[in-house]
Amino acid sequence: MSTTVYVPRDATALALGAEAVAAAITSEAARRKLDVRVVRNGSRGAFWLEPLVEVQTAAGRMAYGPVRAGDVAGLFAAGFLEGRAHALALGEAGSIPYLKNQQRLTMARIGVIDPLSLEDYRASGGYAGLAAALAMEPGAIVQAVTDSGLRGRGGAAFPTGIKWRTVHDTQAGQKYIVCNADEGDSGTFSDRLLMEGDPFCLIEGMTIAGLAVGATRGFIYLRCEYPHAHAALNGAIAAARAAGLLGESVAGSGKAFDVDVRLGAGAYICGEETSLLESLEGKRGQVRFKPPLPAIKGLFGCPTVVNNVITFASVPIVLARGAAHYRDFGMGRSRGTLPVQLAGNIRRGGLVECAFGVTLRTLLEEFGGGSRTGRPIRAVQVGGPLGAYWPASKFDTPLDYEAFAQGGGMLGHGGIVVFDDTVDLAAQARYALEFCAIESCGKCTPCRIGSTRGVEVIDRWLAGDRPAVQESLLRDLCNTMTHGSLCALGGLTPLPVLSALEHFPQDFVKPRAAVAAGS
Amino acid sequence: MSKRRPVSVPLRVEPGADLPADERAAVLEAVQQHRQAQGALLPILHGVQDRLGWVPPRTVPLIAFELNLSRAEVHGVLSFYHYFRQARPGRSVVYLCRAEACQASGAAALEAHAKRRLGVDFHGTTADGRYTLEPVYCLGNCACGPSLMVDKELHALVTPERFDELVAKPS
Numbered sequence: 001m002s003t004t005v006y007v008p009r010d011a012t013a014l015a016l017g018a019e020a021v022a023a024a025i026t027s028e029a030a031r032r033k034l035d036v037r038v039v040r041n042g043s044r045g046a047f048w049l050e051p052l053v054e055v056q057t058a059a060g061r062m063a064y065g066p067v068r069a070g071d072v073a074g075l076f077a078a079g080f081l082e083g084r085a086h087a088l089a090l091g092e093a094g095s096i097p098y099l100k101n102q103q104r105l106t107m108a109r110i111g112v113i114d115p116l117s118l119e120d121y122r123a124s125g126g127y128a129g130l131a132a133a134l135a136m137e138p139g140a141i142v143q144a145v146t147d148s149g150l151r152g153r154g155g156a157a158f159p160t161g162i163k164w165r166t167v168h169d170t171q172a173g174q175k176y177i178v179c180n181a182d183e184g185d186s187g188t189f190s191d192r193l194l195m196e197g198d199p200f201c202l203i204e205g206m207t208i209a210g211l212a213v214g215a216t217r218g219f220i221y222l223r224c225e226y227p228h229a230h231a232a233l234n235g236a237i238a239a240a241r242a243a244g245l246l247g248e249s250v251a252g253s254g255k256a257f258d259v260d261v262r263l264g265a266g267a268y269i270c271g272e273e274t275s276l277l278e279s280l281e282g283k284r285g286q287v288r289f290k291p292p293l294p295a296i297k298g299l300f301g302c303p304t305v306v307n308n309v310i311t312f313a314s315v316p317i318v319l320a321r322g323a324a325h326y327r328d329f330g331m332g333r334s335r336g337t338l339p340v341q342l343a344g345n346i347r348r349g350g351l352v353e354c355a356f357g358v359t360l361r362t363l364l365e366e367f368g369g370g371s372r373t374g375r376p377i378r379a380v381q382v383g384g385p386l387g388a389y390w391p392a393s394k395f396d397t398p399l400d401y402e403a404f405a406q407g408g409g410m411l412g413h414g415g416i417v418v419f420d421d422t423v424d425l426a427a428q429a430r431y432a433l434e435f436c437a438i439e440s441c442g443k444c445t446p447c448r449i450g451s452t453r454g455v456e457v458i459d460r461w462l463a464g465d466r467p468a469v470q471e472s473l474l475r476d477l478c479n480t481m482t483h484g485s486l487c488a489l490g491g492l493t494p495l496p497v498l499s500a501l502e503h504f505p506q507d508f509v510k511p512r513a514a515v516a517a518g519s
Numbered sequence: 520m521s522k523r524r525p526v527s528v529p530l531r532v533e534p535g536a537d538l539p540a541d542e543r544a545a546v547l548e549a550v551q552q553h554r555q556a557q558g559a560l561l562p563i564l565h566g567v568q569d570r571l572g573w574v575p576p577r578t579v580p581l582i583a584f585e586l587n588l589s590r591a592e593v594h595g596v597l598s599f600y601h602y603f604r605q606a607r608p609g610r611s612v613v614y615l616c617r618a619e620a621c622q623a624s625g626a627a628a629l630e631a632h633a634k635r636r637l638g639v640d641f642h643g644t645t646a647d648g649r650y651t652l653e654p655v656y657c658l659g660n661c662a663c664g665p666s667l668m669v670d671k672e673l674h675a676l677v678t679p680e681r682f683d684e685l686v687a688k689p690s
Binding site: 011012014015016047048050183184185186187188189191192224225226227228260262263264265266267268279280281282283284285286300341342343344345346349350372381385415417418419420423428431435438439441 | 556557558559560561562564565592595596599600601602603614618619620621622623624655656657658659660661662663664666668671672673674675676
C-alpha cells in the first residue's frame with residue numbers, strides 16, 4: 001500500500017530546503033523499494049518547523065520537523081512512515097500547540113490540502129460558499145457579507161459589505177473585481193501563504209464577489225516578488241476554468257465570471273488601491289484623487305470592488321457557514337479572525353490566525369516564544385512600514401482595529417515585526433523616511449519632497465547639529481506630511497517616525513554619525 | 520520667385536527596424552502575446568524583460584508604435600517601476616531584502632557584507648558580469664530573515680557565510 005508523505009512547496013519552506021528534502025524522500029523510498037507518494041502541500045505557517053514533513057498514518061498526519069535532507073535516511077530507519085518516534089517527531093500535526101491554539105477560519109486549509117487539487121479543496125468544504133451564493137439574490141449576498149462584520153483585511157479595515165453595496169447599486173455595463181495581492185508590507189506574508197497554500201479559496205471569494213455586485217471580470221494584481229504564488233494561482237485558475245467554475249457560466253449558473261493574474265513590478269505604492277488600478281491599466285502607478293471612489297469609477301472608469309486577498313478569502317466561509325458564525329468571533333467592531341504574522345526577530349515566527357481580542361503579549365510570548373536571539377524584545381512594529389513602533393508597555397493592547405488606533409498605532413494587515421534590545425529606533429525612524437522617499441509615486445509634494453527632507457533633518461540631528469532645531473523641524477514636517485499627503489504612504493510615514501521619537505527618545509539623543517554613514 | 524516644388528518627407532513607418540534581432544523579436548513576441556489584453560503595457564514590459572533580462576531603452580519606440588502610445592508614455596512607465604531594468608544585468612540578479620523584518624534579523628550586516636564581497640553598491644554589476652546586486656523591499660519570508668532571492672530562488676536565514684556559498688557556486 002502506498003504511503004502519503006507531505007512536503008510543503010511554500011516559498012519559505014523551499015527557502016529552507018524543502019525541495020532537497022522531497023528529492024531525498026523520493027530517492028530513499030526508491031532505494032528501500034517502498035511505495036511512497038509525495039504530496040506537495042502548502043505551509044501550515046509554523047515556519048520555525050519548516051520544512052515540516054507529514055506522514056499519513058492510521059493515527060492521523062504525523063509531523064516531523066524541521067527536516068533537513070540529511071535527516072531523511074534516519075527518518076526512514078526510525079520508521080517515520082509508520083509515524084514512529086524520532087528526535088524530530090512532533091506528534092499529530094494538528095496537535096502542535098502553536099497550531100491547535102489558533103482559530104483558523106480563513107486559513108483553515110493551508111498546509112493541509114494539495115493546493116492545486118480541486119478534489120482536495122471540495123472535500124474540505126471548498127465551493128460550498130459559492131453554492132450557497134448561487135442560490136441567493138445578489139443583494140442578499142452583499143447583505144450576508146455586511147452582516148458578517150467583515151472589514152477590509154488589507155489594512156484600512158473598511159466594511160466590505162458597504163463597499164460591495166456601492167458597486168452593486170451603481171449601474172454600469174461593465175464592473176470589475178480586483179484583488180490587491182501586492183502584499184508589500186514588511187512583516188506580512190498571509191496573502192502569500194493563502195495564495196500558495198489554498199489558491200481556490202481566493203478564486204471562490206472573488207467569484208462570489210462577482211455574483212454579488214454583477215461583475216464578470218476579475219484581476220488579481222500580484223507582486224512580482226512572489227513567483228511561487230504566481231504559479232499556484234495560474235494553476236488553480238486553469239483548473240477552475242477546466243471544471244467550469246470560471247468562465248461563461250460559473251458552475252452552470254449561466255452567470256459569467258473569469259479571473260486573470262497581473263504582475264506588478266516592484267512598486268510598493270501599487271498596494272494603494274488607486275495606484276494599483278492605474279498600474280492595471282498599464283500606466284505609472286500614481287495615486288488618483290478620491291472622489292470618485294473606485295467603487296463608482298474604478299478600473300477603466302467602471303465600478304470596481306478592490307479588496308485584499310484575505311478579505312476575499314474570508315468570504316467563502318461567511319457564505320458557507322452564515323454571517324453569524326463569522327461575526328461571533330472577535331471583539332467590539334472587529335469581527336471574525338485576523339491572520340497575524342509573527343516576523344522579524346522572533347523564535348516561533350509564522351502565521352497565527354486568531355479571533356480579534358487576543359493581546360500582543362499572548363501573540364509574542366505564548367505563540368512567538370520571545371525573540372529568536374533570546375534577548376529581551378524592545379520594540380515591535382505592527383502594521384507594516386507605516387505602522388507605529390511600540391514598546392513593551394503597550395503589549396497588553398488587544399488585537400482590535402479601534403484599540404490600536406486609540407493607542408496611536410495601526411493594526412494594518414496584521415504583520416508584527418519584532419526587534420530585540422539591539423535595535424536603534426533613530427535608525428528605524430530614518431529608514432521609514434528613506435523608504436517613503438524611494439517608494440513615493442511623486443504625485444503630491446508632502447510625500448515626494450517631505451520624505452527626502454526628513455532624511456536630511458534626521459541625519460543632521462543624529463550628527464549633533466542643533467538637535468532642538470532639527471526636532472522641531474522634523475515634527476513640523478511630519479505634521480505637513482500627515483495632513484497634506486494624498487494617500488497613506490505620505491500620510492502615515494510620520495507614524496513610525498513620531499512613535500519612535502515618543503517611546504524611545506533616548507535613541508535620538510547621542511550623536512550617531514554612524515547611522516547616517518551606514519546606509 | 521521660383522515655384523516651390525512639393526517635397527515628400529519619408530515617414531519612418533517601421534520603428535525598431537535597426538534593433539538587434541533578439542531585441543526586436545522579444546518585443547514583437549511580447550506584443551503579439553498581450554496586445555489584446557486590457558492595459559497591456561505592463562505585461563509586455565514583463566515579457567520583454569523575461570526574455571532579455573532587461574528592457575533596452577532603444578526598444579521603447581517599437582513598443583510605443585505597436586501599442587499606439589507615445590514614447591514618453593512608455594518611457595514613463597518603464598522608468599516608474601523598480602523591477603524593470605534599463606541596463607543589462609549580470610548573469611544573475613541578487614535581490615537582497617532590506618525591509619524591517621529582515622533588518623530585525625541582521626539584514627544591515629548582510630547588506631554590508633554583500634556589497635564588500637561583490638565589490639559593488641546596490642544596482643551595480645560585478646566586474647566579471649556574474650552578479651547584479653539589487654535591493655528589494657520584502658520577499659514575504661519575514662519570519663526567517665535575512666532573505667534574498669537569486670534567479671527566482673528564495674533563500675532564508677542568510678548569514679554572511681551562506682551568502683559566500685551562494686555566490687561561490689559556478690554559474
